[in-house]
Amino acid sequence: MLDATQNVTRTYLDRRVEEFRGQVARRIDGSLTEDEFRPLRLMNGLYLQLHAYMLRVAIPYGTLNSDQLDVLAEISERWDRGYGHFTTRQNIQYNWPKLTDVPDMLGRLADVNLHAIQTSGNTIRNVTADPLAGAHADELIDPRPVAELIRIWSTDHPEYQFLGRKFKIAVTGSPNDRAVTAAHDLAVRIVERDGEIGYAILVGGGLGRTPVVGKVIKDFLPQADLLPYLEAVLSVYNLAGRRDNKYKARIKITVNEMGLEEFSVRVDEAFARIRPEFSGADQHLLAELQDGFARPMLAPRDSGAFEAAYEADPVFRSWADVNLRPHFAEDYAIAMVSLKPHGGVPGDASASQMRVVADLARRYGQNEIRVTQEQNLVLPHVAKADLPAVFAELKAHGLATANAGLASDIIACPGMDYCALATARSIPVAQEISERLAENEIEVGELAIKISGCINACGHHHLGDIGILGLDRAGVENYQITLGGDAGPDMKIGEKTGPGFAYDEVVDAVERLIQAYLDLRAEGERFRDTIARTGAEPFKSALYDEENRHAA
Ligand code: HEM
Ligand code: SF4
Numbered sequence: 001m002l003d004a005t006q007n008v009t010r011t012y013l014d015r016r017v018e019e020f021r022g023q024v025a026r027r028i029d030g031s032l033t034e035d036e037f038r039p040l041r042l043m044n045g046l047y048l049q050l051h052a053y054m055l056r057v058a059i060p061y062g063t064l065n066s067d068q069l070d071v072l073a074e075i076s077e078r079w080d081r082g083y084g085h086f087t088t089r090q091n092i093q094y095n096w097p098k099l100t101d102v103p104d105m106l107g108r109l110a111d112v113n114l115h116a117i118q119t120s121g122n123t124i125r126n127v128t129a130d131p132l133a134g135a136h137a138d139e140l141i142d143p144r145p146v147a148e149l150i151r152i153w154s155t156d157h158p159e160y161q162f163l164g165r166k167f168k169i170a171v172t173g174s175p176n177d178r179a180v181t182a183a184h185d186l187a188v189r190i191v192e193r194d195g196e197i198g199y200a201i202l203v204g205g206g207l208g209r210t211p212v213v214g215k216v217i218k219d220f221l222p223q224a225d226l227l228p229y230l231e232a233v234l235s236v237y238n239l240a241g242r243r244d245n246k247y248k249a250r251i252k253i254t255v256n257e258m259g260l261e262e263f264s265v266r267v268d269e270a271f272a273r274i275r276p277e278f279s280g281a282d283q284h285l286l287a288e289l290q291d292g293f294a295r296p297m298l299a300p301r302d303s304g305a306f307e308a309a310y311e312a313d314p315v316f317r318s319w320a321d322v323n324l325r326p327h328f329a330e331d332y333a334i335a336m337v338s339l340k341p342h343g344g345v346p347g348d349a350s351a352s353q354m355r356v357v358a359d360l361a362r363r364y365g366q367n368e369i370r371v372t373q374e375q376n377l378v379l380p381h382v383a384k385a386d387l388p389a390v391f392a393e394l395k396a397h398g399l400a401t402a403n404a405g406l407a408s409d410i411i412a413c414p415g416m417d418y419c420a421l422a423t424a425r426s427i428p429v430a431q432e433i434s435e436r437l438a439e440n441e442i443e444v445g446e447l448a449i450k451i452s453g454c455i456n457a458c459g460h461h462h463l464g465d466i467g468i469l470g471l472d473r474a475g476v477e478n479y480q481i482t483l484g485g486d487a488g489p490d491m492k493i494g495e496k497t498g499p500g501f502a503y504d505e506v507v508d509a510v511e512r513l514i515q516a517y518l519d520l521r522a523e524g525e526r527f528r529d530t531i532a533r534t535g536a537e538p539f540k541s542a543l544y545d546e547e548n549r550h551a552a
Pocket of ligand 2: 414416
C-alpha cells in the first residue's frame with residue numbers, strides 16, 4: 001500500500017521539526033510571548049487546553065499501517081500518559097504532552113511519515129474518507145486515491161494557509177456515506193453516470209453553532225476537473241468569505257448569504273479561468289495513486305472455523321453479528337474494533353491496546369488499520385477463518401465490546417474534562433449512558449447517541465438519533481436534547497425537544513426516550529424509522545410528562 005505522505009518528504013518534515021524546536025526554545029527562554037508563539041504552535045497542531053497542551057496528529061483518510069500505529073502507541077508511552085484519543089475527524093490527540101517534548105514527538109512521527117501539519121488553523125484540515133474504503137462490499141470505488149490527491153494538493157498550498165476559517169473536506173466512494181460528508185465544508189462523493197466515474201460535489205456543510213447540510217453544487221464533475229474545480233471553490237470562498245466575524249467566516253455562511261446559485265456562477269467563472277492551468281499532471285498522479293491503493297490480493301480461505309465458532313460460542317456470535325461488516329471478498333470480513341467499553345471514555349486507546357491492534361493487523365489483517373468517524377478502530381481485511389483468533393485477542397484487551405452502531409457506541413467530545421471552550425462535561429455523561437444502556441442495547445438495535453460539551457458541536461450532536469448538547473445556564477450544566485438527526489447520505493439535523501436537563505437528570509431522560517421507542521416501534525423499525533413515522537411528539541411526552549419523569 002502507498003504511504004500516506006507522498007509529497008511531504010522526510011527532509012521537509014525534519015526541517016519543520018527543527019524550526020518548531022527553535023520556536024519552543026525561544027518560547028521557553030521568554031523571547032517569544034504566548035501571543036507570538038500561539039500561531040506558530042497551532043501550525044504544528046499544538047493546542048492549549050484546560051489543563052495542558054494537546055497535540056493533534058492527522059491520520060489521512062483514517063488509514064494507518066501497523067508500524068504507524070506502533071509509533072502512535074510508543075509516543076503515548078514515552079511522552080504522554082500512556083493513551084491516545086481518536087477523534088471523529090480521523091485524528092489522534094495526545095492530551096498531556098510537555099511543551100519541551102513536542103519537537104521529539106513530531107520527530108518520531110516523521111519516522112513513519114505522520115505529522116500534525118494543518119491539524120489546526122484556518123487552512124485545509126486533514127482530508128477524511130470512508131473508514132471502510134477499499135474493503136466494504138458496497139463500495140463503487142476506493143475514495144482514498146482521490147483523498148490523497150487532495151491532501152497532496154492542499155498540504156502547504158500557499159494560497160490556503162490563511163483562509164477565512166478552517167476548511168474540512170471528506171471523500172466517499174460508497175452510496176452509503178460513512179464519512180459524514182454533508183457536514184463538511186466540501187464533500188466529494190464518487191458516483192457513476194452512464195458507465196463513467198465522476199464526482200458529486202457538495203459545498204457549505206458544517207456543524208458548530210449554525211448546522212447546515214452541504215448542498216449539491218455539481219451533480220457530476222468529470223474526474224479530470226476535480227482539482228481545478230476545488231481551486232475555483234476555494235478561490236471564491238477566499239475572496240468572498242467574511243473575515244469581519246469568525247462565527248460567520250465558514251463557507252456555509254458565504255453560500256447561505258450569497259445563495260447557492262450565485263456562488264455556483266462565480267465558481268464556474270473561476271473554473272473557466274483556472275482549468276487551462278491543469279495540464280494533466282494531476283491525472284497522472286491520480287493514476288499512480290490508484291495503483292498504490294490497489295486492492296490487496298486475498299487468497300480464498302475456508303471459513304469452516306468461523307462457522308464452527310459462530311455456532312458454538314454465543315459471545316463470539318454476538319460480537320460477529322454486531323461488529324462485522326461485509327467485505328468485497330467472500331471469505332473475508334471487516335472487523336470493527338470497539339473503543340467504547342461500557343463505562344469507558346469514547347475513543348481512548350491505551351498504548352498496549354494500540355499495539356495489540358497493530359499486531360493483529362500484521363498477523364491477520366494485511367497490515368492495515370482504520371480510524372472511524374465514530375471514534376473506533378477497524379481491521380478492514382480479516383479472513384473469516386481468522387476471526388475467532390482475532391476476537392479472542394481483542395477480548396483479552398478490552399477491545400471486543402459488541403456495540404458497533406448500538407446505543408453505547410457513543411460519540412463524545414472531550415468537553416469539560418479537557419477542552420478550554422467547554423460549557424459542560426460530555427465524557428462522564430457518555431460513560432454513564434453507556435453503562436446504563438449496556439444490558440438491553442442489542443434489543444434496542446441501531447442507535448446513534450452523540451454528545452458535545454458546547455455549541456461548537458465537535459461531538460456531532462446535531463446528527464445523533466439522540467443528540468446531547470451540554471450548555472452552561474448561570475453556572476450550572478444543562479443538557480439540551482435533540483432528536484431525529486442522521487449522519488448518513490440523506491443527512492438531517494436533529495430538532496430540539498424543549499427545555500434542557502440537569503447533569504443528574506440527563507441519563508434518565510435518555511432512558512425515557514429509549515423506552516418510548518421500545519413501546520412505539522413497529523416490527524423491524526430502527527429508532528430513526530419510528531421517529532420518522534410518529535414524529536417527535538410521543539418522544540417529547542416521554543421526556544417531559546411529569547408522570548414519566550417520576551416513573552424513570
Ligand atoms: C482542543 C479541543 C478542541 C477545540 C478547541 C475545538 C474547537 C472547535 C470549534 C471552535 C469548532 C466550531 C467551528 C465553527 O463552527 O466554525 C469545532 C467544530 C468541530 N470540531 Fe472541534 N475542537 C476541539 C476538539 C475536537 C475533537 C476532539 C473533535 C473530534 C472528536 C473535534 C471535531 C470537530 C467537528 C466534527 C466539528 C464540527 C464540524 C465543523 O467544523 O463544522 N473537535 N471545533
Ligand atoms: S464541542 Fe465544545 S467542548 Fe466539545 S471539544 Fe468542541 S469546543 Fe470543546
